[in-house]
Amino acid sequence: MKLSIIIVSWNTADILAQCLDSVFAHAPAVPFEVWVVDNASSDGSVAMVGQRFPQVKLLANTGNVGFATANNQAMRQCTGEYVLLLNPDTIVYADALARLVQFLDLNPQAGACGARLLNADGSLQHSCYPTPTLGRELWRMFHLDGRIRYHMDNWETNTPRPVEALLGACIMARRNILEAIGLMDESYFMFSEEIDLCYRIRQAGWQIYWLPQAQIVHLGGQSTRQVKTEMFLRLYEGKLRYMRKHYGRFQTWLYKLILLLASLARLLITPIAWLERPPKREEHLALAGRYWKLVKALPGY
Numbered sequence: 001m002k003l004s005i006i007i008v009s010w011n012t013a014d015i016l017a018q019c020l021d022s023v024f025a026h027a028p029a030v031p032f033e034v035w036v037v038d039n040a041s042s043d044g045s046v047a048m049v050g051q052r053f054p055q056v057k058l059l060a061n062t063g064n065v066g067f068a069t070a071n072n073q074a075m076r077q078c079t080g081e082y083v084l085l086l087n088p089d090t091i092v093y094a095d096a097l098a099r100l101v102q103f104l105d106l107n108p109q110a111g112a113c114g115a116r117l118l119n120a121d122g123s124l125q126h127s128c129y130p131t132p133t134l135g136r137e138l139w140r141m142f143h144l145d146g147r148i149r150y151h152m153d154n155w156e157t158n159t160p161r162p163v164e165a166l167l168g169a170c171i172m173a174r175r176n177i178l179e180a181i182g183l184m185d186e187s188y189f190m191f192s193e194e195i196d197l198c199y200r201i202r203q204a205g206w207q208i209y210w211l212p213q214a215q216i217v218h219l220g221g222q223s224t225r226q227v228k229t230e231m232f233l234r235l236y237e238g239k240l241r242y243m244r245k246h247y248g249r250f251q252t253w254l255y256k257l258i259l260l261l262a263s264l265a266r267l268l269i270t271p272i273a274w275l276e277r278p279p280k281r282e283e284h285l286a287l288a289g290r291y292w293k294l295v296k297a298l299p300g301y
Contacts, residue, residue, distance in 0.1 A: 111206025
């Protein structure tokens with residue numbers, strides 16, 4: 001088996017079907033298998049996959065075990081030389097999968113690669129990032145990260161580029177590397193697990209590449225938008241877990257302080273939201289509520 005495609009799904013039946021349709025419509029000319037791991041969806045996702053895509057290997061969890069654990073369930077059973085972690089809210093373009101496979105075939109120094117992700121309107125989606133550090137997170141939290149993020153809009157679209165971390169919506173990696181580094185860290189429920197994975201791949205001596213010749217549409221946030229506040233808190237829980245794992249307790253404590261100060265700054269300007277018209281007023285007030293919950297949750301993270 002050359003390629004194992006793993007898709008973790010949670011209440012995304014319609015777009016999951018669209019994703020699977022695109023995968024089989026633009027399948028690579030190599031032996032491949034598709035795994036869907038469902039995290040206890042209540043929208044008929046399991047039945048849909050069983051009825052419409054009987055060739056898919058389906059794992060149906062009785063509870064939501066999170067993104068990392070669900071991917072690992074399939075990785076421990078799949079047999080492909082390469083493993084593609086693919087989000088259900090993606091649409092594969094022609095030759096995208098074949099080009100990712102070919103790139104790993106021709107570049108033995110590459111441990112993983114990711115596609116050029118596009119928004120639904122065809123515009124470029126930022127899909128790779130410098131590895132988070134305390135300094136970078138400080139700049140990002142105060143919206144001063146323009147100089148330290150990747151400026152992908154100016155990148156050459158015909159040339160692969162080495163990067164530090166890829167968005168988890170599309171990561172193709174060598175299976176032997178994933179096994180050597182211990183698969184995904186299951187202590188992450190959701191968010192930062194792909195950053196951690198990319199960090200460990202690079203620490204093991206491999207390079208990671210962004211491959212613009214392979215194009216995939218990523219709709220984004222189809223599962224997380226269903227529980228926005230919980231996912232907002234999970235986002236920073238994951239970031240703090242990553243910081244603690246790779247930089248130690250002291251830097252984690254400093255990062256908590258940065259989060260606290262940034263959250264309080266946002267809460268202080270909340271009254272301005274009342275001067276705005278709906279729906280922006282409601283959006284800003286809802287965001288303020290999330291930051292207040294983050295402030296209260298920080299001591300336990």
